[in-house]
Amino acid sequence: MYAVLSAYTNLKKNQTYKDKIMNENEIEEEIQAKNLNAPRLTPDIIDSLIKEKAFHKLTDVLTVCVLTLQNGFTVTGESACASPANYNQQIGEDIAFTNARDKIWPLAGYALKQKLYEETLWSQIENTTKNYVDYQKNK
Numbered sequence: 482m483y484a485v486l487s488a489y490t491n492l493k494k495n496q497t498y499k500d501k502i503m504n505e506n507e508i509e510e511e512i513q514a515k516n517l518n519a520p521r522l523t524p525d526i527i528d529s530l531i532k533e534k535a536f537h538k539l540t541d542v543l544t545v546c547v548l549t550l551q552n553g554f555t556v557t558g559e560s561a562c563a564s565p566a567n568y569n570q571q572i573g574e575d576i577a578f579t580n581a582r583d584k585i586w587p588l589a590g591y592a593l594k595q596k597l598y599e600e601t602l603w604s605q606i607e608n609t610t611k612n613y614v615d616y617q618k619n620k
Contacts (some may be wrong), residue, residue, distance in 0.1 A: 509523050530589060545559050558582070
């Protein structure tokens, strides 16, 4: 049995990465059905941020996935099994990839929140500037 080295616990027993994507897509469909249109991340956006993926078998039980994002930043995910007799390359790569991909969500979430904050900040600056110009005109 595989013991996941990261904090990832969202994959249920016998659930594959493809099943997890189906769940993400089902959630996205529900969000759209409820007409929740505020800026948000989607599974497609997360996947579009991945430029490259590479897998490395570091020991007879450990697989590491390195995802390089479009901006050059890298995230990693790991998987390990307790016994070399249980090692399966595909299972190890699937778990390691899922763990690495899950690390993109909070990074992209921060980037989106920062973008929204900066848009609000620039809007406030523009309003302040406009108010100052109007004040100067009416002096």
